[in-house]
Amino acid sequence: MKMKQVQIAPSILAADFGNMREEVQSVVAGGCELLHLDIMDGHFVPNITMGAAMVKMLREAVDIDFDIHLMIDNPEFYLNEFYEAAKGKGTTNILTVHQEVCPHLHRTIEKIHALGDDVLAGCAINPGTPVSALEAVLEDLDMALLMSVDPGFGGQAMTASVSRRIAELRRMAVQHGKQILIEVDGGVKLSNMMQVAEADILVMGSAIFNDAGARENMSQAKRQFEQLKGVQ
Secondary structure (H helix, E strand, C coil), X not given: CCCCXXXXXXXXXXXXXXXXXXXXXXXXXXXXXXXXXXXXXXXXXXXXXXXXXXXXXXXXXXXXXXXXXXXXXXXXXXXXXXXXXXXCCCCCEEEEEEHHHCCCHHHHHHHHHHHCCXXXXXXXXXXXXXXXXXXXXHHHCCEEEEECCCCCCCCCCCCCCHHHHHHHHHHHHHHCCCCCEEEEECCCCHHHHHHHCCCCEEEECCCCCCCCCHHHHHHHHHHHHHHHHCCC
């Protein structure tokens, strides 16, 4: 595994897009090592966010790992474009596709791995998709993303079932003898972090990018998560 296992990944979907460079540099100053980029196309999810050009601009601003969440139809057509935009010296990025839009999921995961040694393959599932949907490709995955809200918009409340789903996914990975990163995305806050502390990566949006200051929020969230995980 090429990536640190206990991480807070700020979602720039909640950031001020008019001051994106400053927002990103603030969370990096707060200890961020993995930035979550939500790519939405207005088809798979009811919102449109950014494309590869924005990813490239962010790469020019910071040298940290990118967590690229492709909430788009036909993601296999755009893997190379986003891979090239995210490439950075010494970075390892994640390209994550959704199980719900990949009729040939195994092939798509293979395409991600074929891009290079500096990219990890992730697969996301929505709250209404059973965890068992990942079992057939589990041995090929580096990261599994459990959506704890229905994707498309920030600011939603975290679904109550996510804790059970983390445990179910972890058991399934153990049964297959597979070490895999588990990420949770949606509604994660300091007040409910305990409920999802069995995950490895927590995506946080509005809890980081708010009036209290992204740098301070990032530092506090990272410190709290590491304490929950027993990281010294």
